[in-house]
Amino acid sequence: MASQLNGIDVIVIGAGPGGLAAAIKAKEYGCEKVLIIDRDSTAGGILKQCIHTGFGLHYFEEDLTGPEYAYRLMAKAHAEGIQIMPRTIALNILCGMDGLEVTICNIKGAKIIHPRAIILAMGCRERTKESLLIGGTRPSGIFTAGVAQRYVNIDGYLPGENVVILGSGDVGLIMARRMFLEGARVKGVVEVMPYLTGLPRNQAQCLLDFNIPLYLSSTVTRIFGRERITAVEICSVDRDRKAIRGTEQIMECDTLLLATGLIPEIEICKEAGIERDPYTGGILINENMATSVPGIFACGNVVHVHNLADQVSLGGEIAGKSAAMYALGRGFVKKQEVHVVPGKNVKYVVPGSISGEKNCVLSLRVTEPIEKVEVCIGDILKKRKRAVVPGEVVEISLAGKELELVKKYLNKEMPISIHGIRKRE
Amino acid sequence: MAGEFQEIICILCPVGCWIRVHFDLEGQILNIQDAQCKDGKEFARNELILPQRMLTTTVSIEGGGVLPVKTNRPVSRDKLLSCMNILASLSVKPPISFHEVIVTNIMGTGSDIIATDSSCF
Numbered sequence: 001m002a003s004q005l006n007g008i009d010v011i012v013i014g015a016g017p018g019g020l021a022a023a024i025k026a027k028e029y030g031c032e033k034v035l036i037i038d039r040d041s042t043a044g045g046i047l048k049q050c051i052h053t054g055f056g057l058h059y060f061e062e063d064l065t066g067p068e069y070a071y072r073l074m075a076k077a078h079a080e081g082i083q084i085m086p087r088t089i090a091l092n093i094l095c096g097m098d099g100l101e102v103t104i105c106n107i108k109g110a111k112i113i114h115p116r117a118i119i120l121a122m123g124c125r126e127r128t129k130e131s132l133l134i135g136g137t138r139p140s141g142i143f144t145a146g147v148a149q150r151y152v153n154i155d156g157y158l159p160g161e162n163v164v165i166l167g168s169g170d171v172g173l174i175m176a177r178r179m180f181l182e183g184a185r186v187k188g189v190v191e192v193m194p195y196l197t198g199l200p201r202n203q204a205q206c207l208l209d210f211n212i213p214l215y216l217s218s219t220v221t222r223i224f225g226r227e228r229i230t231a232v233e234i235c236s237v238d239r240d241r242k243a244i245r246g247t248e249q250i251m252e253c254d255t256l257l258l259a260t261g262l263i264p265e266i267e268i269c270k271e272a273g274i275e276r277d278p279y280t281g282g283i284l285i286n287e288n289m290a291t292s293v294p295g296i297f298a299c300g301n302v303v304h305v306h307n308l309a310d311q312v313s314l315g316g317e318i319a320g321k322s323a324a325m326y327a328l329g330r331g332f333v334k335k336q337e338v339h340v341v342p343g344k345n346v347k348y349v350v351p352g353s354i355s356g357e358k359n360c361v362l363s364l365r366v367t368e369p370i371e372k373v374e375v376c377i378g379d380i381l382k383k384r385k386r387a388v389v390p391g392e393v394v395e396i397s398l399a400g401k402e403l404e405l406v407k408k409y410l411n412k413e414m415p416i417s418i419h420g421i422r423k424r425e
Numbered sequence: 426m427a428g429e430f431q432e433i434i435c436i437l438c439p440v441g442c443w444i445r446v447h448f449d450l451e452g453q454i455l456n457i458q459d460a461q462c463k464d465g466k467e468f469a470r471n472e473l474i475l476p477q478r479m480l481t482t483t484v485s486i487e488g489g490g491v492l493p494v495k496t497n498r499p500v501s502r503d504k505l506l507s508c509m510n511i512l513a514s515l516s517v518k519p520p521i522s523f524h525e526v527i528v529t530n531i532m533g534t535g536s537d538i539i540a541t542d543s544s545c546f
Contacts, residue, residue: 051493052481067542156491200441204434
C-alpha cells in the first residue's frame with residue numbers, strides 16, 4: 001500500500017456519481033494526487049444496480065442507464081489518472097494538530113493517510129423495518145428495496161414471487177416494475193401518504209403500465225408467517241397517519257419490500273466533529289460544499305437525498321473544485337455568512353449557509369403538496385410555480401442584484417418559505 | 426370542445442408532464458395540451474397509437490452474476506414480457522465489451538439488446 005498513499009492532495013470517500021465527479025474536478029483544478037476509496041468491489045456506487053434509464057439527461061445530455069452513467073465517469077477518472085481503491089473503507093477521520101487524518105482499511109490492513117483535503121461522498125442507507133413499528137412475526141422474505149435491487153441486478157437472484165411493496169418513492173416503484181418483469185406477481189404498492197412520493201413518470205411506467213395497484217393512505221400493520229412471510233395486513237390511515245380500525249385487509253405474499261426512506265450515511269462524521277444539518281439529517285454544507293471542518297467537503301446523498309444522479313454530480317463538481325483550491329493553498333478566507341433555514345411549508349433547504357458574494361442555487365423540499373406556489377426569501381417573493389410536491393427538489397437561483405437582498409441577512413437566519421394552497425386529493 | 430380527451434403522463438424526463446390529448450368524435454387527434462417540450466408532444470401523440478418503452482434488464486453471465494442490458498430503442502409495450510422470456514434463456518460468455526450487441530433485432534422489433542456495462546473473465 002505504501003508509496004501510493006503518501007502525498008495525497010485529496011481523498012474522496014465513495015466512488016459513486018458524487019465522488020467520481022468530485023475527483024475529476026479536483027484533478028482538473030490542479031491536484032496531482034487524487035485517491036478515491038470505495039467499499040464495493042468496483043466503482044460506480046449505487047449506479048451499478050440502477051439498471052434503468054433516466055440518468056444523464058442534464059449531465060451528459062443523454063438518457064442513460066445507471067451503469068452507463070458510471071462507465072462514462074469511470075472512463076474520465078481513469079483518463080485523468082485518478083487512483084481508485086475498491087473494497088476499502090474509511091474507519092475514521094480526525095482533525096489533529098498536524099492536519100487531517102483518515103484511517104483507511106482493506107484486505108492489506110489499515111493505514112493512516114494525511115490528505116490535504118477530504119471529500120465525503122458516502123451516499124445514504126435505507127430505512128429498515130426495525131424503525132417501522134410493524135406488529136406480527138419476524139420471518140424471512142422482508143427486504144429493503146435497495147437490497148432486493150442488488151440481489152436482482154448484481155447477484156442475479158429473484159428475492160420472491162409474490163410481492164408487496166411498502167413505500168411509493170422511486171426505489172419502490174422501480175422495484176415494482178423490476179420484479180414484475182422478472183416474473184413475480186406484484187400485489188401492490190402501499191403508501192402511507194395520500195399522494196405518490198415518487199416521480200409521476202414512475203407511476204406511469206412502473207405501475208399503470210402493468211396494472212399494479214397503488215394503495216394510498218395505507219400502511220402495513222402486521223406481518224404473518226413463521227419461517228417465511230406468508231401475508232401482510234394492510235390498513236387505511238387517517239390524516240394523522242393513524243390506522244383506521246375496521247379497514248384491515250389481508251394480502252398474501254412471500255416477499256415484502258420496504259421503500260420507506262433514505263438516510264444520509266454520516267456515521268463517520270461524529271468523531272471528526274463534522275456538523276450535521278438537523279433538517280436534512282445529512283452533513284451541513286455551505287455554497288462551496290464545505291463542511292464545518294476546514295478542508296473537509298461533502299457532496300451527494302450524504303448531504304441530502306437527491307432525485308437525480310445528475311444533481312449529485314453537479315454538486316460533486318463544486319466540492320471537487322473547492323477541495324482542490326483548499327489543497328493547493330488557495331482556500332477561502334472565512335467570511336460572514338447568511339444562515340439559510342427552512343420556513344413555512346419547507347422541510348429543508350441546502351446549502352445551510354451562503355456568503356451572498358457569489359451566485360448560488362438553493363435546493364429545497366416542501367413538507368406537503370402545494371399549488372399556486374410562491375417561494376419567498378424572508379418576505380420577498382422570489383419565484384412562482386404551478387405546483388410542487390415533496391418528491392421534487394425545487395431549485396432557486398440567486399444571482400446578481402438578488403444577492404443584495406441576501407446580504408441583509410448576514411449573521412442572521414434567512415428563512416425560505418413556500419406560500420400557496422394545500423393540494424386537495 | 427366536442428369529442429373526448431385523454432390524459433397521459435409523459436415519461437421522457439423527470440418533470441413528468443400530465444399531457445392532455447383532445448380527440449374529435451372520429452378519434453382523430455385535434456390538439457395536444459400541457460406538454461412543456463416538443464418531445465413530450467410527440468410522445469403523447471405516439472402513446473395513444475402505440476405505447477413504446479425502453480426495456481432494461483439483466484442477462485446471466487456464464488460462471489455467475491448478471492450483466493445489465495437494454496434495448497437500443499423503445500419497443501412496443503406489449504412485447505416487453507416476451508422479450509424478457511427470450512433473454513431469460515440466454516447466457517453470455519465473458520469478456521463482453523460496453524455496448525456489445527447481445528441480441529440483434531429482438532422479436533422483430535427493430536431494436537437490438539446491448540450491454541450497458543462490460544464484463545471481464
